[in-house]
Amino acid sequence: MPESPNAFVTIERAAAFLRAGGLVALPTETVYGLGGNALDPVAVARIFAAKERPFFDPLIVHIPDIDWMPRVVSEFPQVAVQLAERFWPGPLTLVLPKVKSIPDLVTSGLPNVGVRIPDHNLTRQVLRLANVPVAAPSANPFGRLSPTTAEHVQAQLGDRIDAILDGGPCRVGIESTILQIVDNEVTLLRPGGISLEEIEALIGNVHHPVSTASDSPIAPGMLASHYAPQTPLTIVDKVPLSVESDRMGLLVLRNDATSPQFAQIEELSPTGDLVVAAANFFQALHRMDAAGLHEIIAVRFPDSGLGRALNDRLKRAEHRRSDRSSC
Ligand code: AMP
Ligand code: MG
Numbered sequence: 331m332p333e334s335p336n337a338f339v340t341i342e343r344a345a346a347f348l349r350a351g352g353l354v355a356l357p358t359e360t361v362y363g364l365g366g367n368a369l370d371p372v373a374v375a376r377i378f379a380a381k382e383r384p385f386f387d388p389l390i391v392h393i394p395d396i397d398w399m400p401r402v403v404s405e406f407p408q409v410a411v412q413l414a415e416r417f418w419p420g421p422l423t424l425v426l427p428k429v430k431s432i433p434d435l436v437t438s439g440l441p442n443v444g445v446r447i448p449d450h451n452l453t454r455q456v457l458r459l460a461n462v463p464v465a466a467p468s469a470n471p472f473g474r475l476s477p478t479t480a481e482h483v484q485a486q487l488g489d490r491i492d493a494i495l496d497g498g499p500c501r502v503g504i505e506s507t508i509l510q511i512v513d514n515e516v517t518l519l520r521p522g523g524i525s526l527e528e529i530e531a532l533i534g535n536v537h538h539p540v541s542t543a544s545d546s547p548i549a550p551g552m553l554a555s556h557y558a559p560q561t562p563l564t565i566v567d568k569v570p571l572s573v574e575s576d577r578m579g580l581l582v583l584r585n586d587a588t589s590p591q592f593a594q595i596e597e598l599s600p601t602g603d604l605v606v607a608a609a610n611f612f613q614a615l616h617r618m619d620a621a622g623l624h625e626i627i628a629v630r631f632p633d634s635g636l637g638r639a640l641n642d643r644l645k646r647a648e649h650r651r652s653d654r655s656s657c
Contacts, residue, residue, distance in 0.1 A: 337484060339493040341452055345459035347492045348373075353380055355469040355483040356392075356456060357497025358448035360421045360505050360523055361476040361612065362483045363392065363466030364491065365456075368402075371433040374465055378435075380490040383472040388438040389465040390423050390506070391445045394457035402445050402463050404429050409533055410511045416532055419449035421502050421523025425510035436465050446506055452497045468505065475559055475619065478503050478612045503609035504639050509536065521639040523608065559619040563626040563647045570627060577624040581614060583607050583631055594621050604636040611640060615647070 339347070344354045348365060351373045356365045364381060366373035368391045378385060391402055396414055399406050403426040406414075410424050428436075428443035437443050445463075448454065457464055468476045469483045469491075477483045480496035488494070507522035509529065518526060518538035530536055561579070569580065569587040577593050583604070585597040596614035598607035618626050628644050631637035 337488055337491075337494045338480065338496050341456045341459060341495065344456045344493055344495045348456070348460040348462065348464060351376075352492035353377060353490075354456075355477075355480070355487070355491055355494040356448075356450075356453045356464070356466060357480070357495060357500065358392075358450045358453055358466075359419075359501045360448070361478050361500055361503070362469040362480065362494075363448070363453075363464075364469035364483075364487065365392070365464040365466040367460070368436055368463040368465035369431055369433070370462075371435050374433060374435045377465060377467065380487060381467060381470070381472050383467065385435065386438050387467075387472075388440060388444065389436050389467050390508075391432065391436065391443055392448055392453070392457060392464045392466050393445060394447065394454040396447065398463065399445070400429075402429060402432060402443060403427060407511060407514065409514075409516060412533060413509065413511075413529070414447075417524055417528075418447040419454065420447070421449070421504075421506040422446060422529075423506040423508040423520075423522075425508060425512070425519065427512065432463075442510065442512060444508060449501075450497055452495060456495065473558055475615050476505065476612050478609075478616075482612075482616060499609075499613070501609060502605075503611055503613070504636070504643060507639070521642050523636070523639065525635045526638060527635060558647045559615050559626065561619050561623050561626050563628055563644070565628050565630055565644050565648050567630055569629055573627075575624050577622070579618045579621065579623040579626045581618065581626055581628040583629065592627075593623060594618060604631065604634075604640070607631070608636045608640060611643065 347354045356363045366377045405427045423444045423446040425442045425444045478500040502523040505522045507524040508519040510517045516536045573590045579594040580592040584602045598610045631640045
C-alpha cells in the first residue's frame, strides 16, 4: 500500500492498476471516485472492503464514451439516449437493464446498473487506456463526507488503495443526479449535479418520490444518514440571532445577516449562486469538521435548481445525530 506522495500516479499507471485488479481514486467533476474494474468481481469486492460499504449499496459504472453503452447495458431506450446526448459527459447517472457480464455485486443483485460518463478528461483517458468499465463509488469511507480533492482521498483512504490520480478540485462538487429508466418509466432516485428543472425541460415530467431522505430508501443505499460530517449538524431556516457556545460554526449560502459570534463561518457563494455553492459544499464541511466545533448550524438552501440536491445532502448530514448506527 502506497504512502504519500508516491500514491499520486500518472494516467498510464492508473490504467495499469485498474487492469491488474487494483483500486485507483479517480477525479471526476462531481467528487473523487474509488475505481475498480467493473467486470472483475474481486476488484469490486475490494472496493466494498476499502470503503466498509454494505453490499446492499450498488455501485455506479463509469465509461468514457457513449459507444461503450452495449458493454454495460442491454437496453438503451430513446429517452435515455436523449438524456445521454444532452448531459454526458456530466453529473447524470442512468439506471438501465444490465448485461450479464456486469457482476451482481456491482448492482447489489439488481437487474439494472447505474452508468455515466464523467466530465473529466484525465479519467476518461484512464478508462480508455484501461479498456474496461470502471465501478466507482465516492472515494471515502462509507457514510462519511465525500472527497472533492486528492488530499481528502489521501487523508481518508490513502492507506487502503493502490493509487490516486490527482485531477485538482472537483468542478461540480456534489454527486450525480440518478434517474432510473425501466419499462418506459423515468424515476428520480437521487437529486444531484443536474437539476430536475433541466431534466424535465428536456423529457417532460419525471416520477419522483416525496422524500429522498427517509428510513425506507427508495433506491438501495439511499440511507437517511449519509454524506455526514463527524460534527453534529443542525438545519435552520435562517441565521439564528444568538449562539449557545463559542464553538459553533455557520454554513450558509450568503452571509447577508449580521451573524452572531460563530467560531467559523463558511459562506458558499457571496452572490447566492447555487452552482458555486455546490462546488464549495463538501470542502467547507471538511474544513468545519477539522476545526473542532461543537456543532454546525446549516441554513437551508432555496428549494430549486441545485439547492434541492444541497438540501438533500444537509438532511442526510443532520440525520446522523439521531441515527449514528446506520453510518
Ligand atoms: P455513489 O455512492 O455516489 O457511488 O452512488 C451510488 C448510489 O447510486 C447508490 O447508493 C444507489 O442509491 C444508486 N445506484 C447505483 N446503482 C444503482 C442501481 N443499479 N439501481 C438503483 N440505484 C443505484
Ligand atoms: Mg457515496
